[in-house]
Amino acid sequence: MTATLIFLLLFLLGLFLALRPLLGPKEPFPEPPRREELLEELEVLKREVEALEGEEKKLALARMVELERALEGYRPPEPRPFNPLPVALVLGAVVLLGVGLWRYTLPRLPGETTxxxxxxxxxxxxxxxxxxxxxxxxxxxxxxxxxxxxxxxxxxxxxxxxxxxxxxxxxxxxxxxxxxxxxxxxxxxxxxxxxxxxxxxxxxxxxxxxxxxxxxxxxxxxxxxxxxxxxxxxxxxxxxxxxxxxxxxxxxxxxGKDGKSVYQARCAACHGARGEGGVGPRLQGNPILKAKEAVREIVLQGRGTMPAVPLAPEELSALLDYLDSL
Ligand code: HEC
The missing domain is CATH 1.25.40.10 (Tetratricopeptide repeat domain)
Structure with missing residues (x-):
């Protein structure tokens, strides 16, 4: 992903550099009038100045001086020299980047870039x-x-x-x-x-x-x-x-609330893995299992040497169901 982004940025940069001469900034000042136009205006003034008088003549003379100065300072704009080397370099880089992009990133499988x-x-x-x-x-x-x-x-x-x-x-x-x-x-x-x-x-x-x-x-x-x-x-x-x-x-x-697991975890050590008896009496086939309330009380309160075994209500009812199946 990052590689693609970097490629893309470089590609855009290359494109920008290649196109820059064409996008060059506009001249900041309006183009000066062309030489011919200035000359023409000067000719007209020269012809007419003799016929003018007073203030108008002064203005015309001043304008003539202005025009002559402008003509002296006038130089036709030099053509921008064309240097093919940077353009070629940039184009080469763009092509290389394009090939790289194509070669390494398309098409993509998830998680792979190679x-x-x-x-x-x-x-x-x-x-x-x-x-x-x-x-x-x-x-x-x-x-x-x-x-x-x-x-x-x-x-x-x-x-x-x-x-x-x-x-x-x-x-x-x-x-x-x-x-x-x-x-x-x-x-x-x-x-x-x-x-x-x-x-x-x-x-x-x-x-x-x-x-x-x-x-x-x-x-x-x-x-x-x-x-x-x-x-x-x-x-x-x-x-x-x-x-x-x-x-x-x-x-x-x-x-969990699975009755068998509760039995394995909390009772089996004393009553045997299948209720066959051990430290505690046999539970398999024990008639006391029919009296659910009694069993519930024995478990929660303990009896004799059997300690109380605190259980959540769901665990206890899952356990009682499991004892039925012994
Ligand atoms: C630390 C050992 C121990 C654990 C653990 C234990 N018991 Fe007991 N259990 C005994 C002993 C010992 C007795 C006999 C108590 C007595 O009558 O004096 C007994 C008695 C019982 C009885 C009465 C049996 C009868 O015939 O009177 C039941 C029912 C019983 N246990 C169920 C359970 C269940 C269900 C669990 C698990 C939640 C459990 N016990 C956990 C030791 C244990």
Whole structure:
């Protein structure tokens, strides 16, 4: 961006310098009358002065002196010498800058300014032209893949939608359309496409990645974690980032209002991971769970050696629902 601006400024400067002789400032004074006109006036005065008298004669003589002085001082304006060197230099610079602009900045892909961006743009254009000409699924896929890889998402969407028109069961196109929908902020539709794609063969790691992102956004942390774990199992490349995402989802789930997570975080240490009992009595199949009010009170007030466990109302009701399912 900055480079373009600098180029543009230099270009305008060059243009200004090249054109300056033509735009030169106007003479600050009116052009003096031409020599012939002065001579003519002088001749007329000379002829008439004899016939004049008094004040008029004085004025005419004074005017004659004035004219003669003006004629003496008169020099025809010298023509401005033409020096081709600076003009040539400036024109050369303008041409070079123009070539530079064309070579390095057009056309642009987002975030790229290099020569390779141009080469890639050309390649993408060639793929798009070919796909539009033949309309073959293979060509459309090649175009869509390149556009997706380069982050030119409108073109990727166009290509993959065309594929789906020709071959609605193309798993790659279903998945990529799902991802593109997610990226364009339409999670509902995205989930439809991604869930279909991830239950069909061939699966691809990236599908699990985006499905995980989607579930996470919807607050379905356990499902997000499961999807991301599938991503890692399939050898997805963004290992570290996804491991970080999983850790984050786990933390969210702990603090979240999901009953199972609340149990894992606040009760499992004493009552066992599945309520099978430990320090505290077995909860699985425990008839006391039918008496929700009693459980609510035990949790909030504690009982015997069990400490009170302060919980927010939503957490408590999510927890009670979860205990029912034990
Ligand atoms: C520090 C360990 C500890 C934690 C944490 C704990 N409990 Fe307990 N819980 C106990 C013990 C010990 C008892 C038995 C208390 C008694 O009857 O003296 C008990 C009793 C209970 C009972 C009554 C069981 C019965 O048969 O009478 C319920 C229900 C219960 N706990 C639910 C929970 C829930 C739900 C949580 C999580 C919010 C929880 N507890 C957290 C230790 C714990």
């Amino acid at each position: 020569v390779t961006a141009r080469a890639e743009a050309r390649e993408l254009k060639a793929l798009s032209d070919k796909a539009k000409k033949t309309g073959a699924v293979e060509d459309l896929l090649a175009w869509g893949r390149k556009a997706f890889e380069l982050g030119v998402y409108e073109q990727a969407a166009e290509a993959y939608m065309e594929v789906l028109k020709k071959d609605p069961r193309n798993v790659e196109a279903v998945r990529r359309v799902g991802i593109l929908l997610f990226l364009s902020g339409r999670p509902e539709e995205a989930r439809l496409f991604l869930e279909i794609a991830q239950h069909a063969e061939p699966m691809a790691a990236e599908g699990w990645l985006f499905l995980g992102n989607l579930y996470f956004q919807e607050g379905r942390y356990q499902e997000a974690i499961a999807a991301w774990e599938r991503y890692l199992e399939m050898g997805g490349e963004a290992r570290e980032r996804v491991q970080g995402l999983i850790a984050m989802a786990r933390a969210q789930a702990q603090g």
